[in-house]
Amino acid sequence: MPPFDIPEGDPFGPHNLPYGVFSAPGPDSARRVGVRLGDHVLDVGAAAYALGSPYAPLLARPSLNPLLAAGRTTWSDVRRALTAWVTVPSHRETIERHFHPLSSVTLHLPFEVADYVDFYASENHARNVGRIFRPDAADSLTPNWKHLPIGYHGRSGTVVVSGTDVVRPSGQRKAPADPEPVFGPSVRLDIEAEVGFVVGGPSERGKPVGLADFRDHVFGLCLLNDWSARDIQAWEYVPLGPFLGKSFATSVSAWITPLDALEEARVAPPERTHDLLPYLDDSQDEPGGYDLRISVAINGHVVSEPPFSTMYWTAAQQLAHMTVNGASLRTGDLYGSGTVSGPTERERGSLLELTWNGRDPLELPDGKRTFLEDGDVVTMSAWAPGPGGVRVGLGEVTGRVSG
Known part of the structure; x- marks a missing residue:
């Protein structure tokens, strides 16, 4: 299908235009910035030069980082230009030759990751974890949970793009009944369905x-x-939090959806039950939540559909908390929302919750699962409400477990 012949309601229409980095087959296999339109990828650097755009030097790069660093005004200007390039008929002949079928290209990690932080922002997830590991506690939440977004610093060097195999990690483990720890491959490998936020503009320390x-x-x-x-x-x-159990791999989707494409998806977060300190108090701000509909599949079988709109802490609050001590932001910083879980069993975003720590195995077409087995393929996809009732596609992140 030609690049401009997009079916009505396509989630990757001109209302979306997510950014990625790709390489095309042939002798020139250089990485280049692209935007997705339907089932095609537009080489935006080549298109910008062909149209004489002043943004050509910014877009004809092997990474999104230069565009990320350019700041919000440039982000908006480039998005307006891209929208015109793919919708105004007079541009069609010039840019049509710079499209590539999505099926023919290789997608790469779209930006150079600087720092990586992961949060713990779903009340449903936090309560489930509390009930699993602290069943006798008076409150399934820790005392600090309603007062600040809990998080930890991860390892940016092991962030990988969708489609990358994930090698089962090895390390020390000790079951409660074991007299001593043992070393070996993890036997309780899990997933966490999350949304990642990509920082463009840096801040001063x-x-x-x-x-x-x-x-x-x-x-x-x-x-x-x-x-x-x-x-x-x-x-x-205990006592310093996640380390080797998390740092071996974090997978992200190949497409970065700009916030400007998600205006129709903005919603108010859940009602706050505790007064917040001023730097986190968003009661007078515009809606900070996002209505994102996530689907989690194992070997093609959907096991969960977590709703992002239920997240207690918003991305804006997470950013504010992450920097309130004076920590600076860098272009390419990535922070994860934390596991997205809804109030029902079908909306839990991890196998830990879905199987209640292995007590209740999932029944899949290819057998039961408590945690992941070698060869399992995990795919997360999502969409958000867009203008006029059309969906905004958020792509997918997939990974296969290898032993």
């Missing part, structure tokens, strides 16, 4: 980023799978 400045710093979002070795994590995390 010593100057916190306020809630109102969120959109000046965050360029867009992607889907994220925070792979987790639960047995390694359980033995190591």
